[in-house]
Amino acid sequence: MMPNVDNRGWPPPPQRAALIFQHLGQLYPDARCSLDWRNPFQLLVATMLSAQCTDQRVNQVTPALFDRFPDAASFAAAEPEQVEPYVRPTGFYRNKARHIVSTSRLLLERHQGRVPKSMEALLECPGVARKTANVVLATAYGLNAGVTVDTHVRRLSNRLGLVAATDPARIEVELMALLPQADWDLLSIRLIFHGRAVCKARRPACGCCHLADLCPSHRPEPMDTRPQRVSPLTRI
């Protein structure tokens, strides 16, 4: 009976996942959520803004945003049009402003303006799904409710052959089964850091990747076939 995966002599999935997790820990010992926030509500808003946008850009707009709208009550009293100018650089600004205002009003009505600590309650907020909820629960409250599956985690999980699924919901379930719950949040953060620094979407730097020996997608760097300029000094 032939296995339907390329084992290459690798250990079975859980052990390989643990190895990858461990290597990433050595590579990014200080990896943490890179959004700036002062309280759970600000983290929730910052995470909502981070959709399809670099967190660097989110951190660029949040100081002025939270100066004008410091809490849920401030957003709840505003119209989305008043929030839009502050969040415009993050893209999807009309939806994001609308969702932030709607979510703030919901938090004020049902949770005294505070961010709930349960997945079910967070999922009731407009513009909040599992990715955002996982970030808030883990980062603000230290609760490993699930694995944060964003664009980086999805891409690296597939390239590394950690999961077979391609849709975020199933990827999350498969990743949760691979590592102990205590590691779920760190796994996401480490994959994201590696995705940003090395295993990029466009042009992955396989040549300097420390996970190459554990990666079924590893390819040698494409050879530079462009005509090379010859320095005059090297001529006779």
Added chain:
DNA sequence: ATCCCGAGGG
């Protein structure tokens, strides 16, 4: 599956 949407990199 499609839409929302700005900014930066190659």
Added chain:
DNA sequence: CCCTCTGGAT
């Protein structure tokens, strides 16, 4: 120009 960035709703 095209692709990508810690997605979510319809």
